[in-house]
Amino acid sequence: MKRAWKGAWVEEWLPGLIQLKNYDKSWLGDDVRAALSVVAVALPVAIAYAQLTGVSAIVGLYSCVLPMLVYALMGTSRQLIVGPDTATCAVIAAVVTPLSAGDTVKHWQLVITMTAMTGVWCLIASKFKLGVFADFLSRPILLGLLNGVSITIIVDQFFKVFGITYNQPYLIEQVWEAPSQLVNVHWQTLLVSAMTFGVYYSCKKLRPRWPAAMLAIIIASLFVWLGNFDSVGVGIVGMVEGGLPAFQAPEFDIGISRELVMPALNLAMVSFVSMMITARSFAAKNGYDIDADKEFRALGMINIASAFSQGFVVSGTSSRTAVNDANGGKTQLVSIISAAIIAIVAVVAYQPLQFIPVAALGVVLIVASMSLIDLKGIWLLRRRNKDAFYLSSITFVAVLVIGVIPGITLAVLLGLFQFLRIVMRPTDQVLGLDSKGTVRSLGRSGKAHPIPGLVIYRFNSPLTYFNADHFKRRLLYHVAQAGSNEIRYVIIDAVASFTHLDLSVMAVIDDIQAILKKRGIRLVLAGHKHRLKQWCALSGVKVGEGGIRIRADMYLAIKMSGCYQEAVNEGQVPEVAKEKLSEETKQAQPEV
8 A cells, every 4th residue: 555655656746757767778879869969959058048047157057957857757748858948037037137236146046036936836836736727828928928028138139249238128218229329339249249140050051950059159159268359348258156056045135025926926827838838749749648737846846946056947948849859859868868968067067168258148049039039920810810819919019018027917917818708708509409410509501400499508608606697698688589488498508507506606597597487488407417406405596396497418408398399299300300319318317
């Protein structure tokens, strides 16, 4: 019993370990090759994102090692590579920079604290199985968000690539200021940037399988070091203190930390949605499933691990995951090998990092951000789904105009309002029978026909207190449209809408029953028979003679209505339909 419990605990908390336990040795060659490719991409990008976040270059490496190891054990994706991400780093910088007021120590402490808070939010969400709520950030909203964040980063790094400074904190003002600042271009810095761009794109074109970003940064660093360009004003990373990270608890005013709580929640949502889109895409490609709640827990733990190792917020990364998959990576062993190599660089071979030009890192960030821009994708939504187009466009404009954090907050609220609108005002249908006896929606196709004297109604949302009155209005509207004087039975598809007990809903049902009864119409609920009888008893709604009738399913409710039998007698129901209904009701429970 104890061994079984232990096995269940490991399967629940360490699904990656279970997969590694069943490792096929024939995969080792592919995993090693994929790991080397991932490291070649991850090293320069991690350093660049550290610069974007406003912390030391070595912190970018710290943010890779322990999180990758933790995810390898706790994640359910075999291909996903975790690490610093464009959107998360931009969010951290947008929150922390104004709070730190130029104090580098406080900036670093706030970054660690926000990372830990993000991890805690993810663990809370996993505990309450709230993975589904991340869908508030739908794909269109995330598309608008990533486009806005990418353009924000490009504009911000533009000044570093040209070696000029700017005085405006917001994107619109920065764009407005840019032309006047171009007269202050630092030509040596621009030369380094141009060379970095040239090496990167030449490598991509001539040797697409080579690590272009790493090669570009190495050549730019050698160029600056050999030419002593830092002495003429070309910015470099500077002295890097590597080795093992020494854990230090942040110390600052508790009041400042309150400013991080809601941004950390927003960041947790954005990180999770981005991570799940990537994980699900590659899981579908490789033929396995992803557990959303376990992924939320893994995301929480990797961020706590990152904070513990003095790193910043990490998430699933689409570019490095794509590199992993393209090079044949089969399992989480790719993350373990990659983490080991990055750890060696961070602990032993970190000295050369100090010569990396800031402009070269800016080039890498611009290139990475440009790959995320998909304005065409937003425009294509206009034809496919106008609501999605409006959501994506509003999010995109909001990030550009009011900033990253307010834009993300607006995106979350838009997703929430969209969900509430769908639940509060869902679609509904009046149903009928087709020539084969199948219950289907009455539509313009004319394939289904109503049964005289009978209204069959389906409300496509769970009934709850905030949509019950709308349900009542829609039902009575359809009854009126069918001709109240001719209707004798109203059947409601209870399977679609009665999902949980809500006393407000039951009160509305009782009210509908009373209204219909005065018109000589019987109300029938089809489906969830025993559950509905219990709910009616608890809420005081009368069932049976003089009250609501409850049937086991839709077909039994139709067959047992007097309207159906009359339609059969008058030849208005085809023989095929009668046979279908008889077959469907054979296993139905007898009425009580």
